[in-house]
Amino acid sequence: MKTDQSFRVGDIVACWGADPVSTFISLKTSWPFGNPALRYAPSHVAIIGEYEGALGWYESTTKCHHQCLYAGEKVSGFQVHEPNRRVADYLGKCGGIAIFRLSSFARLAFDEARFSQLLRMSLDHRLSYAMDLLDGAMYSGTRLLKFSYLYSLLRPGVDEQDVFCSEIVSRFMQELGLQNRADPRRFTPGGLLRDLTRTGAYRLIYKQWG
Secondary structure (H helix, E strand, O other): OOOHOOOOOEEEEEEEEEOHHHHHHHHHOOOOOOHHHHOOOOOOOEEEEEEEOOEEEEEOOOOOOOOOOOOOOOEEEEEEEOHHHHHHHHOOOOOOEEEEOHHHHHHHHOOOOOOOOOHHHHHOOOOOOOOOOOOHHHHHHHHHEEEEEEEEHHHOOOOOOOOOHHHHHHHEEEEEEEOOOOOOOHHHHHHHHOOOOOHHOHHHEEEEEE
16 A cells, blocks of 8 residues: 655546446546556546645545545545545555656656645635536546537536536646646546646556555
8 A cells, every 4th residue: 555655746646446436437438548557447536736744635526535634524526635545445445546647857847836826726715516427427437428519518618616536637737737728627537647648748657456
């Protein structure tokens, strides 16, 4: 099991859950080509940043049963947790994690101060989303719907109160210049990481299953 010292600021953590919703997302967003580590797509992504002098696991979710370090209570939406605790949540339930790290070249231009500011501002605004069968998870798990005219009608613009996990990570990447500008809602967890590894911004450094 990984420790805090195994993470670095800017790491993206791919997560594979074993519950039905997570399995649905993974199966529906898997792709047989590209990075072998992503052919069975992750169901969730989190990002590692600084929090109160230590490392924090930042994510947008409704499925975490721990208290958010920032809010001091269980919340839905964008939140921060102690990394080892969240790793144990996945590995202890027959799931998996993979750590993707900034490539050496990308890190040269990585603005850690700006990154920390974005994370803190997002906590302050308490960005949230509703993960139910009519939005979020099911939309993320259906590539055809996400690229259809119907999807545009149902969600015509970016909504800061409706943020899926891969969407908020994509927003951070775009603001930092690590990903080209695009509609962040169209990135699934696997699609986001396939894009970031294909362009050379991130590379896989570790993968483990429980």
